[in-house]
Amino acid sequence: MSSDTMLVDTLARLLEAKSRPADVQAAEQEDGWHATLWRELDALGLADIDNFDPEHGLVDQLAVLQLLGRHAASVPFVESVMIGQWLCRQAGLDAMPGIVIVVPLDPSGGVSAAKAGDAWQLAGTAAKVPFARAGNRLLILASGPDGPVVASVDPSDCSLARSANMAGEPRDTVRLDGLRLPASSVCPLPDGVTVAALWERGALGRAAMMAGALQRALELSLQYAKDRKQFGRPIGAFQAVQQNLAILAAEVTATRAMVDLAGRVQGGRHQRAAVASAKARAGRAAGIAARIAHQIHGAMGFTGEYPLQLFTRRLWSWRDEFGSDRDWARVLGALAAAEGPGGLWPMITAAGDR
């Protein structure tokens, strides 16, 4: 698939039709995620990493994610395509059909793997695993005797407790009670893949979704400011409201610019710094934007019926997932410091010029 506007247009039309606010609300009430939409994405070829160019596919993936975020689509694209299938590809594992969820993504996660003769034994718990209930296959990252290993597990062999983030999206707890696996199901983490790298991909993916959700919060607020009248005028005619909308628009634009840049510099020396910057920027924007968008909407925006909350609850949740804005700010600060005296400016300018 090439970076073309056709893909984006097709996906935009699909989401317009199938991920309307009512569909998102229904998905939240039912399974917590939108399985039928995922099948439609699959039919478009979007659920399979092999349909994305190995070199430049990431930019397309980020474009997809911005659209998914703009429509509050509750589907595991980051989890399965950007992380799960990518890990399979890097590890040289056979492509796995369906949704592949990596457990746990958190570097501090707690599953351990021990050798038991020829076999392996896995035990431990991983909390807040995104979309675990949707997985056809779980790739469990476990700490082994000689470093991290990847264990391919059938979800029915784990015990799974359902839980959700503040937006009602699946963030489940996966527990393994001494599960025995044949040696063929377990391999060391492949060269060049670290837990931190997987986490980083998740952060970039969430930042792109946040850019989309921010965009939608802005669109809803602009429309509301035109439609809602008080004191005989649309509230958008009041300068206080205009000023807030302008601040909101700047937050959205800044986040998108940083996410786009982070996508372009993947593979470059400052890849990690750019992702850190994108996730930190998106996290900052989330709080400011949610506050302004809700204020403009008055009591209407506080309701479950009105769609704004689908986006603000996601922004409040996503800013803490795959590392918070603060976590990534710390990473970025350390990377900037590591550039040494006079190194900050070259880092910023180099990153745009790949």
Added chain:
Amino acid sequence: MTDPEIDRRCRVLREEVRDFLREEIRSGAITPQCDAWLTGFDPAFTRRLARRGWMGMTWPKAYGGHERSQLERFVVIEELLAAGAPTAAHHTNDRQVGPMILRCGTEQQKQTVVAGIARGECVVAIGLSEPDTGSDLASVRTRASRIDGGWRISGSKIWTSYAHHAQYLIALCRTGESREQRHVGLTQFIIRLPDPRVRIRPIKLLTGGHHFNQVFLDDVEVSDDDVLGEVGGAWAQISAELALERSGPERFLSTFPLLSHVAGAAGASSGEEMLCAIGELTSQLWSLRSMSMDVARMLEAGRSTNAEAAMVKDLGTRFEGDVPERLRAFIAAQPTAASADPAQVLLAQAILQSPGYTLRGGANEILRGIVARDLGLR
């Protein structure tokens, strides 16, 4: 000037309230929550407070009150808020409905509604906002027309908190004719609920909670005895309430349970950044409380405090939103209301309730307009 006798009584009272709340929490009767004065609807708790004499504290004994000072009431209210106690079944009634009826209601209304609130047995919903009337309150369209011996009311109210639990609805209605005199032809009525001509439609919050409602009034008939105050005089009646309504401790303590929890769990060994955050928030809070008490004293002295009250609400409600935004950095990631960790639960509550802080009781942009006018700018 403070009166040493009142000071002493306040100190004793504060200890009593704290002991009571400690026991309520210890026994599991209540659980501290953020924004519990809005979401914690617990009539049994309200009745326990009433039995202790902590409802209608400043009201005349003849109507179930206790004739205590405003300062003593302030002590009880702020202790309840600071503890995150579930006061939603009475908070606005004790704050504004009771005082308004005492000021302009009939003897009959005082005997029934005010005394009912003081006993903790009566919930009154407040019907000001309408689908097309929010900040511009004088634009209400719900109309009350004269009929023989009373009035017939038609229209619709929205965002009506706890109408679904209420025994009465106070509805602001248009009774005058002239469109020019927007502030003149407004009258308040006390409508008894349930009424077959009053239909209440729940409106869920973004948390899924049922707090407010849309209320449809289809030719509801009330008698002349149900007029609250003067016919055509509602604007002045409502405006008089506003300063008190805007500057009370519920305008800066809604997320205090989170701050208190984080500060309580911190120690000298906590990181510098965390101590700074707690310190910054504490300094804001402390100054807000001081402002709020100044307004209370000015009101007691009969001085006008419109701008000062608006400042308390503007600063205080933004502070309420700042608490979770500032403290989330120090709480293990990804808050959920279903967590076993109280810090995460309080954080999720403080975030998910945040849209309301700077809207309820008048949006902050409008309050800043009041301050600007007082500064001579408009």
